[in-house]
Amino acid sequence: MRIAVLSPAVDRRHGTERSVAELLDRLSTQHGDTIDLYAQKVSDLKRNDAQTVGASDSAKIIWHRVNSFPAPHLIQFLGWLLLNRWTRWRRQRATHTVPDIVFSPGINALDADVILVHAVFRRIAELQQARDTGGYRGLHRKLYYALMCNLERRTYRNSSVTLAAVSQHTAAQLARYFDRHDVTVIPNGVDAQHFSPPALATMRERYRLEWKCSPRDFVLLLIGNDWRNKGLEILLRGVAQCLAQNPAQDNGMSLRLLVVGQDVQAPFRLEAQKLGIAQHVQFFAPVPDVRIFYAAADALIAPSLEDSFNLPVLEAMSCGLPVVVSPAAGVTDYLAHGKDAIVLEDPENKDQLAAAIRSLATNSALREAIASNGLRTAAKFSWESHVNELRKLLLSAAAEKSRRASPQTSV
16 A cells, blocks of 8 residues: 655654654554655654655655745644645656555645544643733744644544544544544554663663762653643642652652653743742753653653643553553543552642652552553553554545545446
8 A cells, every 4th residue: 555644743752753653664564555754854764765766666665855944833834734735746746656545643734535633723722722821922822723723623524534533532522523423543552662661771870860860869750742731830830849748858759850842941940940949840852762761750740731642651651650640631541540540630730749749759559559550551552553453444545535536337
């Protein structure tokens, strides 16, 4: 099968982009599919550039570079919509090859045949409206979400577009907002050999030492972009409350927080300073091997306001870390509170969050039980299963597309 894949970026530094990389690797190497990848940025992925291969090449990932230009995110995305369509048209005209199916991980085009939904912007826009910060940044965010919501209405209500979702949580939103009750749920996977306690064991001492984490530090980790939506504000307050109620000199333990992702750091640094915990918080940009952060951490904290899945939760569990997770994350469809995770009742309640952090930091039996059960739960998820289910959907959609395109046979 020849699949056109539309994704502005593919890498292993971010959740959605990492899941796309895992998908493309397996479609190409395990299923022998040819992938025409239309993207602006590609890294950490074995591929061929379009200039070096011919139209007859098979079982390869062929990168067709889509141009980009520096501009605010809203303008960049509009440019992406136009330029990826132009790049595909130009290539098809030059080579006379047409893909069997056009696949998009999210709203990345107006003509995708199959979309795997990683986020419902309608829901994110509702949360953003309730927390409108004003100013240029707030206006830009509002306009961007308005565009995305418009594209979702146009695309997701079209019954000829095949939809899949990474969780039942997201499928329910697609039904509620767009009246789509035919969505296939295909959860994300995890590479259990890559994200495993043995794989991380040799990294822990090095990176805790590099980041000046002492043996008595209980290190918390938050991973993701859009830190307001990921719950960083409430996490900072929860950490401050823990430190105020349990100072290091009382219990011999100090909290540290590692924050990994892409967002504007200044507002969160200022909030940490106001709370008096700036020395306990470190910010990091994404890196190719996210395992270094799991290795240094003692627990992953994910109090998201909205999350279609939250892949870092699954990866942390596979690494043997206990997790605290929001009920607004799709991954909680598969978790049991108090068994393989601590599932918050209200991700915006700092008292609940602080209590969850304290219980993990001070109760080694609870910490070990949740980590052990979480490791077994994570083992039920694999990228092989994810890819197999998604490929079945792609094949079915390709067959239906071919049937619709075939001229009706007259009797």
